[in-house]
Amino acid sequence: MKLQERDKKHLWHPLKQHQTHPESLAIVKAKGCILTDENGNEYIDAISSWYTCMFGHCNDFIIDKVHAQMQQLDQVMFSDFTHEPAIKLSENLIKILPKNQNRIFFNDNGSTAVEAGIKMALQYYFNLDEKRSTFIAFENGFHGDTFGAMSVSGLSVYNGPFEDFLMKVERIPTPNGKNQQEILAKLKEYTVNYKVAGFIYEPIIQGAAGMKIHDANGLNEILNFFKTNNILTIADEVMTGFGKTGSNFASDFIETKPDIICLSKALTGGLVPLAITSCTEKIYEAFLSNEMAKGFFHCHTYSANPIACTAANAAIELLQTNEIQQNIKEISVSHKKFEEHISKHPKVKTTRSQGVIFALDLDTKMARYGSLRDKLLAFFMERGVFLRPLGNTIYIQVPYVITKKELQKVYKTIEESLEIV
Structure with a gap:
């Protein structure tokens, strides 16, 4: 029996309505930019499998590093122990992150990286005996599917059934160079009427909203407003991080840096799950106390998994190559x-x-x-x-190793698809 048929018996796929779309294409091999299905058909992965495999699938350099690590240390709990891959990764990240970042906290995926960032912001003020409960976020932003991350997201297609259970969030439009005064007026209103703990944003580009690009100067002014008002800022760089925007991070294009940064997806080159929530030393110090309860009691079983950290170190090394x-x-x-x-x-x-x-x-x-979206996807x-x-x-978000021939095929296919719209 084909994999595609066996799949239907027990599996429940994400972002899918199985009643109307019961089929899932079975992929048996991936290398470079090419996915191969069980029938031998090949596909150029023009979105890097949700922005993860930026160095190509099954990258030999990353695999070799991970293979060596697997034979030495596979997994150890990170609450009581530490290890070289995690320490090295923290050092490598601090070298390329915005200069105000100094602490690295490990998570499993993009949603949990955001979840940790939200909890850091809330507890930061709680530890300072100042309770704050409201967040500000952009309209149509997307930050993940766990409850905190879902709360600050603004796409109702994902949040509909859960709206009554979400945190308090006020929204502002993304800056477009013309609406700055409108945005600042809203911010002044919100900070007067609510106890705001933080502002979370996708810097420069909103991914799930349709790769919408907003004004960097306007965003910088927004961040300055929050800094002046002692409100923490959280940059969700899960999609934008590690070179996709033309710099290591989208925050590089903005003068005012975030207090907290969320990272995942391309962090490990797509090989294994891993996520990071980084923050400033000031935030970290607010959790230092003789009171145990003021520590950050947030943990994942596979936090700082040595194999995942090794993959991330290899990916960062590749990112910085001239090639x-x-x-x-x-x-x-x-x-x-x-x-x-x-x-x-x-x-x-x-x-x-x-x-x-x-x-x-x-x-x-x-x-x-x-139906039109399905028609395009099939095309x-x-x-x-x-x-x-x-x-x-x-949209296109191709692996960095795509060939010119492959990229031209992607362009040609998009142009041809316009004839069926």
């Missing part, structure tokens, strides 16, 4: 050229690109998970390209 940095620049230039070309198409409403990320909005209304897969539209947004 990968040059590839990122070349992909960015290529995206700009494609953007200039495709933006003139009558069925394209808007386009944008940043680093290895490119997105276009179709000049048509369509449901996020509707891409039939032509050997894995792209996953977000409503009327078609």
Whole structure:
């Protein structure tokens, strides 16, 4: 029996309505930018499997490092012990993170990295005998599926059944260069009327919202407002981190740095799960006390797993090579050229690109998970390209190792797809 058929018996897939979409494509092999299904069909992974495998699937350099680590230390609890891969990873991260970051806390995935960041902010004020309970976030932001992360997210398609159980969050629009006074007025209102613990944001690019890019200068002014008002800021760099925007982190493009940063996805090059919540020394010091209860009682069983830390160290080493940095620049230039070309198409409403990320909005209304979206997805897969539209947004986030030929095929497939819209 085919894997695709066996899958239906017991498995429950995420972000899927099994009643109307019972099939799941069985992938048996992945290498570089290519996914291979059980029938031998190949697909260019043009979104790096949800922005994780940025150095290509089954990267030999990462695998070799992990293979060696597996034979020495596989797993040890991180509450009472430490180890070289975790220490090395903290050192490697601090070298490339914004300069105000100094402490590294381990999690399992992007949602839990955000969850830890939210709890850090709440307990930071609690430990200082100042109870705060409200967060501010951007409209249409997405930060994960655990309850705290879901609370600060603004996409109702994910949150609908849980709205009555979420934390108190006030929302502001993303800065576009024209709405700054409106945003600042809202911020002044919120800080007067609520005890605000923190502001969480996706710097520069909102991923799940459709790769929407916002104004860096406006964001910087927003961050300055919070800093002036002693409100912590949390940058969700789960999607944007590790080179995708053309710099190590999207926060590099903003003068005012966040107090807390959430990282995952490309952290390990997509090989194994791992996440980080980093913070300033000031935040860390607020948890130091003779009172045990003022410590940060948040833990994951696989925190700082040595194998995952080793994969992350290898990925960071690759990121800093001249080859990968040059590839990122070349992909960015290529995206700009494609953007200039495709933006003139009558069925394209808007386009944008940043680093290895490119997105276009179709000049048509369509449901996020509707029939036209399904039609486009099928069109891409039939032509050997894995792209996953977000409503009327078609986006690319390719691995850094994609060949010019593969990238041109991605562009060509997108352009051809416009004929069926």
